[in-house]
Amino acid sequence: MANTLIAEKPEHHDAIERVLARAFGPGRYAKTSERVRERGAILEPTLTRVALNEAGDVVGVCRIWRVEAGEPLYFLGPLAVDPSEQSAGLGLALVRDAVAACRASGGNGVVLVGAERFFRAVGFTPVPAGRLSMPGPVDGARCLWLALRPGGLDKVHGELSAPND
Numbered sequence: 547m548a549n550t551l552i553a554e555k556p557e558h559h560d561a562i563e564r565v566l567a568r569a570f571g572p573g574r575y576a577k578t579s580e581r582v583r584e585r586g587a588i589l590e591p592t593l594t595r596v597a598l599n600e601a602g603d604v605v606g607v608c609r610i611w612r613v614e615a616g617e618p619l620y621f622l623g624p625l626a627v628d629p630s631e632q633s634a635g636l637g638l639a640l641v642r643d644a645v646a647a648c649r650a651s652g653g654n655g656v657v658l659v660g661a662e663r664f665f666r667a668v669g670f671t672p673v674p675a676g677r678l679s680m681p682g683p684v685d686g687a688r689c690l691w692l693a694l695r696p697g698g699l700d701k702v703h704g705e706l707s708a709p710n711d
């Protein structure tokens with residue numbers, strides 16, 4: 547089925563929550579990524595992408611947040627595709643489109659917690675040991691980042707926190 551990717555609008559809120567609940571199940575709020583969001587990360591609806599099916603229902607989401615770690619950075623997540631639409635390329639399409647929006651906005655880089663096997667197709671690589679820390683336990687191998695411009699990650703370091711501005 548053809549899907550349309552667009553920026554998040556306030557009216558998508560409840561449908562996004564339903565997709566997240568169906569895709570992640572219970573335990574979603576225990577993730578360290580949730581701690582990053584709770585620590586004052588600022589949601590960027592214009593960079594976030596939602597996928598709509600032909601009926602106009604939300605079937606996927608890739609949220610983008612503004613954070614800080616020595617330099618301003620974007621934090622990607624949650625990424626979720628409704629189970630009825632998985633394995634058709636929508637997850638990667640959402641990530642590609644959200645990252646393209648971040649790049650167009652002139653950002654330094656994007657960081658996330660996720661599976662390298664999935665995200666490397668978009669260019670994400672593991673964060674070198676000691677460069678970044680998260681407000682909670684995280685498997686270092688799942689801490690990934692991507693520069694949005696040459697040298698964009700050079701000054702990034704420390705704990706992910708709320709943006710300064």
Ligand SMILES: CC(C)(COP(=O)(O)OP(=O)(O)OC[C@H]1O[C@@H](n2cnc3c(N)ncnc32)[C@H](O)[C@@H]1OP(=O)(O)O)[C@@H](O)C(=O)NCCC(=O)NCCS
Nearest residue numbers: 569625626627632633634635636637638659660661663664
């Ligand atoms: C992860 C998710 C967004 C992928 O969406 P999708 O539309 O199925 O993704 P795509 O079709 O673009 O790519 C599918 C491929 O991604 C890979 N993949 C999916 N989930 C993966 C995971 N957790 N780890 C590694 N690879 C994964 C698989 O190889 C899959 O290929 P397959 O269908 O042949 O098995 C979706 O499975 C989902 O919502 N999962 C539950 C929530 C979640 O785990 N989110 C990611 C948090 S980092």
